[in-house]
Amino acid sequence: MTKPITLLVIMMSCCFSAAAQVHQHGQGQLFASQEKQDWHVQFILPAADVIGFEHAPESAEQKKALQALAKRLTTNDSVVRLSGKCTLIEATHSLFAEHKDSQEHAAEHEHEHHEKDQHEEKHHETNGHEKHVGQATHTDVEVEYHFSCASSSEKLSVTLFEWLPTLNRIQAQWITDAGQGTATLTSTNPDVEW
Numbered sequence: 001m002t003k004p005i006t007l008l009v010i011m012m013s014c015c016f017s018a019a020a021q022v023h024q025h026g027q028g029q030l031f032a033s034q035e036k037q038d039w040h041v042q043f044i045l046p047a048a049d050v051i052g053f054e055h056a057p058e059s060a061e062q063k064k065a066l067q068a069l070a071k072r073l074t075t076n077d078s079v080v081r082l083s084g085k086c087t088l089i090e091a092t093h094s095l096f097a098e099h100k101d102s103q104e105h106a107a108e109h110e111h112e113h114h115e116k117d118q119h120e121e122k123h124h125e126t127n128g129h130e131k132h133v134g135q136a137t138h139t140d141v142e143v144e145y146h147f148s149c150a151s152s153s154e155k156l157s158v159t160l161f162e163w164l165p166t167l168n169r170i171q172a173q174w175i176t177d178a179g180q181g182t183a184t185l186t187s188t189n190p191d192v193e194w
């Protein structure tokens, strides 16, 4: 089980965006950064935990669910809260963009997920992208919030756990004027203080 940990370290030390390479259901990532009054908080979450499926919406019901979720993500309240006098400047999400190239991502994901299963990996390589539709597809949902804080923020609280029951933990990494650090957030420990 050393592989997932290694991957996570690489992803977390690499970059603040485009980290969507592999995911385990129930586990998300959070990156927070401060540049004076500007704060950016980004989440990368398995679509399975946020939407309930990882493919493009097929039924009217799934499309409706996606629309409702998109609306929910336009404000930060049900995702993350920052202490201090902070104003939400912008909220962005990958909800609709992500599905277009989910098959491309899936090819990468499959290799990671099935690394121990050589037969499975070979099978996927020879069959191309078409075969990744359905259960083999993995998709991340990326959500990013930009805050402007008139006073220094000293605490971040993740509120996602309250309505995403399958989300077990979030690996958080932050760089603020006060320093940097990492933490594992859960429903019983959803806060970061700096």
Ligand SMILES: [Zn+2]
Binding pocket: 023, 025, 046, 047, 048, 054, 137, 138, 139
């Ligand atoms: Zn997945």
